[in-house]
Amino acid sequence: MNSSVVINITRKRENPPTEWRLLPLRVDDAFMSMAIDEALLKLNAEGKSPNTVRFWRWLPSTVSIGCFQSVEREVDLGVAKKYGVDVVRRITGGGAVFHDYNGELTYSVVCRQDDVPDDIIESYKLICGGLVEGFKRLGLRAEFKPVNDVQVDGKKISGSAQTRRWGSVLQHGTILIDPDVRLMFELLKVSPEKISDKFISSVYERVTTVARGLGQKPDFDEVAAAMRAGFERSLGVMLTQGELTSAEERLAAELKPKYASDEWQRKR
Amino acid sequence: MGYAEFKAPKGVIKVELELSGDVISLISLSGDFFMYPEDALEELERTLMGVRTDRGSLLEAVRRFYDSMGVRTPMIEPEHWVEAILRAAGGSR
Numbered sequence: 121m122n123s124s125v126v127i128n129i130t131r132k133r134e135n136p137p138t139e140w141r142l143l144p145l146r147v148d149d150a151f152m153s154m155a156i157d158e159a160l161l162k163l164n165a166e167g168k169s170p171n172t173v174r175f176w177r178w179l180p181s182t183v184s185i186g187c188f189q190s191v192e193r194e195v196d197l198g199v200a201k202k203y204g205v206d207v208v209r210r211i212t213g214g215g216a217v218f219h220d221y222n223g224e225l226t227y228s229v230v231c232r233q234d235d236v237p238d239d240i241i242e243s244y245k246l247i248c249g250g251l252v253e254g255f256k257r258l259g260l261r262a263e264f265k266p267v268n269d270v271q272v273d274g275k276k277i278s279g280s281a282q283t284r285r286w287g288s289v290l291q292h293g294t295i296l297i298d299p300d301v302r303l304m305f306e307l308l309k310v311s312p313e314k315i316s317d318k319f320i321s322s323v324y325e326r327v328t329t330v331a332r333g334l335g336q337k338p339d340f341d342e343v344a345a346a347m348r349a350g351f352e353r354s355l356g357v358m359l360t361q362g363e364l365t366s367a368e369e370r371l372a373a374e375l376k377p378k379y380a381s382d383e384w385q386r387k388r
Numbered sequence: 389m390g391y392a393e394f395k396a397p398k399g400v401i402k403v404e405l406e407l408s409g410d411v412i413s414l415i416s417l418s419g420d421f422f423m424y425p426e427d428a429l430e431e432l433e434r435t436l437m438g439v440r441t442d443r444g445s446l447l448e449a450v451r452r453f454y455d456s457m458g459v460r461t462p463m464i465e466p467e468h469w470v471e472a473i474l475r476a477a478g479g480s481r
Contacts, residue, residue, distance in 0.1 A: 186419075186420050187426055188417070188418055188419055188420070188421060188423065188426070188429055189418055189419065189420060190402065190416075190418040193402065193418065211426070213420070213421060213422035213423060213426065214399075214420055214421075214422060215399075215420030216420070240422075240424065240460060240462050241462055266463075267398050267422070267462045267463060268422075281422070282422075283424075283426060284424055284425070285425070388416070388418045
């Protein structure tokens with residue numbers, strides 16, 4: 121109960137909503153997923169979409185890069201093409217992430233800026249707190265690692281990225297369930313000599329997964345359910361099942377071509 | 389053309405630049421850092437155009453950018469940009 125007391129102090133709106141929307145787990149391509157996130161952010165800022173939590177997977181598997189990254193410097197586009205992996209630039213900062221369809225779950229939280237602390241690290245802590253609680257429900261001892269990571273046993277298990285636009289916040293991030301680490305490092309540009317067994321084992325020192333922590337790979341639905349309960353606790357709200365509105369679907373369809381465009385991909 | 393990377397406490401700053409004498413004539417910043425608002429990075433690049441690549445001039449320009457835009461970059465300070473730029477400038481000479 122302590123957590124809800126803290127949250128009430130940090131919130132600035134007079135009557136923050138106690139009920140947020142939860143969207144059903146979706147599977148989309150990268151460009152549609154990015155477009156949905158931006159549509160939710162924009163319409164939330166306009167007061168037309170409720171605060172929302174959603175979980176989703178990427179099909180085909182995708183490398184997303186941060187909005188300030190240079191695609192040529194970060195991603196081996198030849199390898200991506202060879203394996204049928206899409207590449208997309210996010211509207212959020214941070215680093216390149218491999219979203220393995222079979223081994224990674226992504227979440228997004230969209231809310232009014234007034235409903236999270238103004239301090240950036242504190243707001244990450246609040247939202248990542250939902251993941252920390254969710255991992256605990258799965259049986260993993262997790263903790264927030266500033267600025268934007270969650271760790272289990274001192275190893276990264278989740279990374280998030282946040283943007284604030286038009287008065288609202290979008291935070292999305294990765295939940296590592298059982299990704300193909302070797303393919304990840306083939307796709308991301310690290311010097312070739314680093315993709316050695318020695319390097320891969322050093323990654324295992326720094327990064328972990330739900331499957332590794334539990335000794336078995338859980339269902340995506342099971343992970344999403346645990347995270348849902350985690351977010352309800354950390355945000356101090358109830359998540360109620362809902363669907364995308366037609367306005368959200370329309371705006372997402374409008375925004376999708378931008379994310380698929382060469383111009384956007386090569387912006388930096 | 390000079391290029392350098394600098395690992396700040398949170399994120400790697402990558403700088404590509406061209407000099408005309410010791411003045412920046414072209415600069416491109418990239419990396420896995422966070423900046424709020426995101427549009428501000430282009431403004432930082434504009435601010436740096438025509439600035440001399442000595443520590444004092446660069447620091448003054450970057451600080452002016454932070455003050456005027458109300459920019460926030462968690463765990464990245466003006467000094468980190470300056471260090472990255474100095475390295476890239478050093479490589480282009």
